[in-house]
Amino acid sequence: MNTKIISLLVFLALSLSSIAAESRILLIAADELSRDWIGAYGSEVKTPAIDKLANNGLKFTTNWQTDIDKKKAEKNFLSGSYKGQGTAFPALLKKAGYKTYYVGSANSGTLLNNANTIKQAGFQYYSLNSGSIQNVKLKSSLAESVVSIMKQKQKSFVFVRFSAKNLKTKEDYQSYVKSIDRFVKGIDSLTKASAPVTVIFTSITGTKLHAKMTSKTSKSVTRNPFDKGKKYKKETFVVRDKDLRLPLIVKSPLVPENGLFTRDLIDGSDFAPTIADLAGIQLKEKENSKSFKPAIGGDLDPRIKKNWIYCDAGKEKLIRSWYYVYHTNDRIFGLHFDPEQKMNLLIGKNNDKHYAGERVRLKMIYERDFLGVKPKADKLVKVETLEK
Numbered sequence: 426m427n428t429k430i431i432s433l434l435v436f437l438a439l440s441l442s443s444i445a446a447e448s449r450i451l452l453i454a455a456d457e458l459s460r461d462w463i464g465a466y467g468s469e470v471k472t473p474a475i476d477k478l479a480n481n482g483l484k485f486t487t488n489w490q491t492d493i494d495k496k497k498a499e500k501n502f503l504s505g506s507y508k509g510q511g512t513a514f515p516a517l518l519k520k521a522g523y524k525t526y527y528v529g530s531a532n533s534g535t536l537l538n539n540a541n542t543i544k545q546a547g548f549q550y551y552s553l554n555s556g557s558i559q560n561v562k563l564k565s566s567l568a569e570s571v572v573s574i575m576k577q578k579q580k581s582f583v584f585v586r587f588s589a590k591n592l593k594t595k596e597d598y599q600s601y602v603k604s605i606d607r608f609v610k611g612i613d614s615l616t617k618a619s620a621p622v623t624v625i626f627t628s629i630t631g632t633k634l635h636a637k638m639t640s641k642t643s644k645s646v647t648r649n650p651f652d653k654g655k656k657y658k659k660e661t662f663v664v665r666d667k668d669l670r671l672p673l674i675v676k677s678p679l680v681p682e683n684g685l686f687t688r689d690l691i692d693g694s695d696f697a698p699t700i701a702d703l704a705g706i707q708l709k710e711k712e713n714s715k716s717f718k719p720a721i722g723g724d725l726d727p728r729i730k731k732n733w734i735y736c737d738a739g740k741e742k743l744i745r746s747w748y749y750v751y752h753t754n755d756r757i758f759g760l761h762f763d764p765e766q767k768m769n770l771l772i773g774k775n776n777d778k779h780y781a782g783e784r785v786r787l788k789m790i791y792e793r794d795f796l797g798v799k800p801k802a803d804k805l806v807k808v809e810t811l812e813k
Contacts, residue, residue, distance in 0.1 A: 448580045449622045450703055451571065451615060452696075454502075455587040455605055456495060456535065458628035460488075460672040462602050470602055474610035475674070478626055481616055482676030483721060484686040489669045489745065490630050491693040492737045498630050498693055499536045503546060505697030505714045507735060507795070514697040514708070516547025518582045521706050526574060527551040528567065529586035537586065548584070568611025575615055575622050582704070598632065616676055623677040623703055629693065631671055664738045665766045666750050666758075681723035689720050690747070692734040712794060733790060742795065744787045749780060751787035 464472040465479035466486075491501040500509030515525045527548040531538050536546075543551045552567075571583055585608070589601050615622045673691060694714040701708035702716040710716070715731045736743045742753040748761045758766040759777055770780045792798035 448704070449575050450582045450700060451575055451612070451622060451624045452582070452584045452700065453587075453605075453609065453624070453626045454584070455589075455628040456532075456630050457589045457592060457598075457632055458587075458602070458605070458630075458672065459632040459668070460486075460670050461667075462598060462632065463672045465674065466672060470599055472602060472606045474606045474613070474616075475626065475672075477613075478609060478616045478624065478676055479674045480684050482624070482674055482683065483680045485673035485675075485691055485717075485720075486670075486686055486688050487690050487734070487745075488627065488671045488673035489690075489692040489734045489736055490628075490671055491735060493630070493664065493739060494737075495534050495630050496536050497737070502629050502693045502696055503536075504711075505694050505708065506711045507694055507713070507737075511711060513546040514701055515582065515584065516545075517701055517706055517708065518704055519547045519549060521580075521704060523580045523582045523704065524574075525549050526581070526583040527586070528571070528584070529553060530588045532588040532590060534590075535586075535588055566611060568608050572612050572614055575612075580704075582700070619678075620676075621678060623675070623679070625696075625700075626672065626674040626676075627696070628671045631668055664736070664743070666743075666745060666760060667764065669736050669743070675721050677721055679718075679722045687720055688747075689717060690731045690734045690745070691717055692731075692736070694735075695731070733787065735795075742791060744791055746783060746787060749783045749787065751784060751791070753788075753791055755788075757784045757787070 460466040461468050462470050463475055464470060465476045465484060490498050491507060492498040497509060501507055503513040504511040505514065519525045525548045527537060527543050528551070529535070529537055531553045537543050538553070540551065571585060574581055574583055587605050592598055592601060609616065609626070614620060615624055694712065695717055698708050698710050698714050698716040699718055702718040713731065713733065713735065719726070719729055733744055733746050744751045749757055749759055750766060751757045755771065756769045757771060757780055758768070759770060759780055770777060789800050793800055
């Protein structure tokens with residue numbers, strides 16, 4: 426056979442595989458699950474099925490939750506807006522001809538906890554704690570039922586939601602994580618690299634044990650490695666950057682090579698435009714939301730990537746760029762040398778020549794996008810030409 430014909434057939438096969446993957450999307454999302462509970466992110470907790478998913482896909486290392494309040498974070502996630510405004514993306518998929526499924530629990534701490542809110546969000550079929558999906562003939566287990574749905578040659582979107590109650594101890598969290606890992610193991614046939622399905626694994630909010638832990642001001646002192654001997658008191662926080670990082674793993678035929686990772690900045694507002702993008706739906710990006718489908722496909726162009734992410738932590742708001750975190754009570758920390766955020770760069774002398782400009786930029790972004798303050802124009806200085 427002519428080599429050109431072979432190449433064409435291979436190209437068509439890959440194209441059809443990509444189309445199939447984009448028309449069948451499985452979203453697995455959890456509440457109260459930080460990335461440090463996942464083995465693929467270096468945790469001591471064993472999560473072999475989720476780790477396998479990461480090995481067959483793409484792992485994002487910097488995915489922030491947008492709000493420490495669960496319901497607000499959920500609104501941001503569904504709408505693609507920090508303000509929680511706009512149509513939930515499942516409704517857009519339904520309008521575009523997708524069959525939309527929701528599998529969750531009747532947890533009063535979430536938005537999607539009853540038939541009315543689930544239908545309003547755009548889901549045609551749903552299950553709440555019953556072990557069955559409305560109007561859908563099930564297999565022997567939920568995982569097998571999800572596999573059966575995703576293998577049908579139709580445009581399908583399935584949202585499997587894990588929600589926790591009364592998690593207080595590490596043992597509680599370990600048991601919760603293991604239940605999620607068992608489900609992922611049950612859909613093993615979908616997590617293989619060759620499966621024509623896009624699988625997105627993430628969480629909407631982080632672990633309470635971390636996110637709600639506040640450090641008391643300590644009498645002990647630490648030294649800034651860029652400082653000349655100045656002593657600092659440890660800072661007091663509601664949350665830190667590491668507390669807001671959530672797992673995000675994507676398995677898709679669009680991923681150019683298995684087992685890769687990216688440090689691209691992602692937050693909860695990016696899931697709506699991304700899933701719409703995967704489904705071929707044009708969704709106007711709101712505020713700072715941005716589709717990360719190009720990253721899934723291996724696009725490295727920095728011009729199309731997000732350059733800051735945001736979280737509302739109640740008393741303080743946080744904006745993070747690639748190497749700095751700005752707190753709205755006017756503190757800024759350099760993550761490249763201070764990942765624990767112990768030293769405020771505004772206190773004392775240091776050799777960091779970039780933080781001052783980054784502080785101004787991030788503060789301006791917060792005032793412009795969240796307070797509605799218009800940036801002040803720089804004063805124009807008239808320059809006169811001296812003539813002899």
